[in-house]
Amino acid sequence: xxxxxxxxLIDRMPTPAGEMIVVADAEGNLRVIDWTDHExxxxxxxxxxxxxxxxxxxxARDPGGLSxxxxxxxxxxxxxxxxxxxxxAGTPFQRSVWKALRTIKCGTTxxxxxxxxxxxxxxxxxxxxxxxxxxxVGVVVPCHRVIGSNGSLTGxxxxxxxxxxxxxxxxxxx
Amino acid sequence: xxxxxxxxLIDRMPTPAGEMIVVADAEGNLRVIDWTDHExxxxxxxxxxxxxxxxxxxxARDPGGLSxxxxxxxxxxxxxxxxxxxxxAGTPFQRSVWKALRTIKCGTTxxxxxxxxxxxxxxxxxxxxxxxxxxxVGVVVPCHRVIGSNGSLTGxxxxxxxxxxxxxxxxxxx
DNA sequence: CCGGCGCTCGCGGTTTTCGGACATCAATGG
DNA sequence: CCATTGATGTCCGAAAACCGCGAGCGCCGG
Numbered sequence: 001x002x003x004x005x006x007x008x009l010i011d012r013m014p015t016p017a018g019e020m021i022v023v024a025d026a027e028g029n030l031r032v033i034d035w036t037d038h039e040x041x042x043x044x045x046x047x048x049x050x051x052x053x054x055x056x057x058x059x060a061r062d063p064g065g066l067s068x069x070x071x072x073x074x075x076x077x078x079x080x081x082x083x084x085x086x087x088x089a090g091t092p093f094q095r096s097v098w099k100a101l102r103t104i105k106c107g108t109t110x111x112x113x114x115x116x117x118x119x120x121x122x123x124x125x126x127x128x129x130x131x132x133x134x135x136x137v138g139v140v141v142p143c144h145r146v147i148g149s150n151g152s153l154t155g156x157x158x159x160x161x162x163x164x165x166x167x168x169x170x171x172x173x174x
Numbered sequence: 175x176x177x178x179x180x181x182x183l184i185d186r187m188p189t190p191a192g193e194m195i196v197v198a199d200a201e202g203n204l205r206v207i208d209w210t211d212h213e214x215x216x217x218x219x220x221x222x223x224x225x226x227x228x229x230x231x232x233x234a235r236d237p238g239g240l241s242x243x244x245x246x247x248x249x250x251x252x253x254x255x256x257x258x259x260x261x262x263a264g265t266p267f268q269r270s271v272w273k274a275l276r277t278i279k280c281g282t283t284x285x286x287x288x289x290x291x292x293x294x295x296x297x298x299x300x301x302x303x304x305x306x307x308x309x310x311v312g313v314v315v316p317c318h319r320v321i322g323s324n325g326s327l328t329g330x331x332x333x334x335x336x337x338x339x340x341x342x343x344x345x346x347x348x
Numbered sequence: 349c350c351g352g353c354g355c356t357c358g359c360g361g362t363t364t365t366c367g368g369a370c371a372t373c374a375a376t377g378g
Numbered sequence: 379c380c381a382t383t384g385a386t387g388t389c390c391g392a393a394a395a396c397c398g399c400g401a402g403c404g405c406c407g408g
Contacts, residue, residue, distance in 0.1 A: 329398025
């Protein structure tokens with residue numbers, strides 16, 4: 001059921017872990033962030049969240065100052081992403097998962113089971129993993145800080161090597 | 175996929191054909207209108223169009239002057255509904271049907287097949303009937319002016335007697 | 349012969365239903 | 379210690395059902 005159209009701003013920027021795509025709305029909220037080499041998956045997510053053909057991306061430079069903030073994060077200012085304004089669509093369940101993600105402190109990790117407990121659905125472990133994978137705002141909403149109960153990295157939409165890179169960048173020893 | 179919340183204003187008013195419910199948004203656009211004795215169906219429509227739990231109704235008196243306009247219509251000023259601002263959700267197909275409905279002149283009727291032709295989908299006859307039934311803004315968006323090819327009244331969400339009443343009120347001889 | 353009635357079927361958009369996939373985890377057994 | 383297996387919750391996509399119709403056909407009675 002289409003509502004209204006969404007016109008977003010898109011920027012690209014290099015990082016030590018590969019080029020990233022930054023998508024923001026006119027109000028300066030971060031809407032989507034992903035790796036250039038996963039652009040197809042990103043478009044699929046946009047289709048699902050806003051409706052097929054209901055969104056468009058207009059190139060822009062450093063929209064909302066978000067690209068700059070990301071640059072600072074990758075340069076070493078790891079708190080630069082903590083307060084960034086983020087706005088997402090998604091089902092109530094997904095949003096509650098993503099909200100809980102932002103409370104995981106930099107440099108720490110938790111398990112999918114623990115995350116499920118924190119949102120009050122202790123048995124929705126697998127569903128939490130699924131919602132994690134649908135997170136449109138990687139890095140900033142730190143889905144990479146969730147790992148398996150046995151300490152293994154399990155999965156990551158951008159590829160496991162990047163998950164490892166991010167965690168080490170944040171001071172977690174793997 | 176819930177987006178944002180919709181808060182509407184609701185009013186009730188008597189008419190010669192039974193009590194009506196008038197729902198408007200803060201800008202004075204008519205969003206929904208229905209008969210009190212079909213309130214359940216109306217809520218179902220709201221759920222479908224705006225998402226379950228994504229809308230709320232706050233009582234108000236004559237929001238946007240819409241109730242007054244309706245009163246004038248029922249009193250005999252049949253042109254009172256012609257220019258009222260109407261806003262709806264719905265799929266592209268439904269919206270095209272509803273848009274075409276407003277071009278049917280008061281006092282005349284057309285068939286579902288003719289309506290289908292007018293929106294450029296001559297064979298989507300049944301789909302047009304379905305969209306007609308989902309029209310959230312009865313009377314003002316005059317779905318009652320569409321009848322079967324053989325002249326029978328076929329159907330009406332508010333009950334066939336009301337369809338008959340409205341048509342006669344508009345000067346159609348049945 | 350003609351008109352009217354009722355049945356059947358095709359039609360097309362939307363809604364609902366259903367099956368399976370999945371970034372898990374704990375409990376087993378080798 | 380590793381591999382296997384069930385229990386589990388959510389969501390997506392395909393498929394089926396649903397209908398505010400209409401045309402075509404056969405049947406029947408004037």
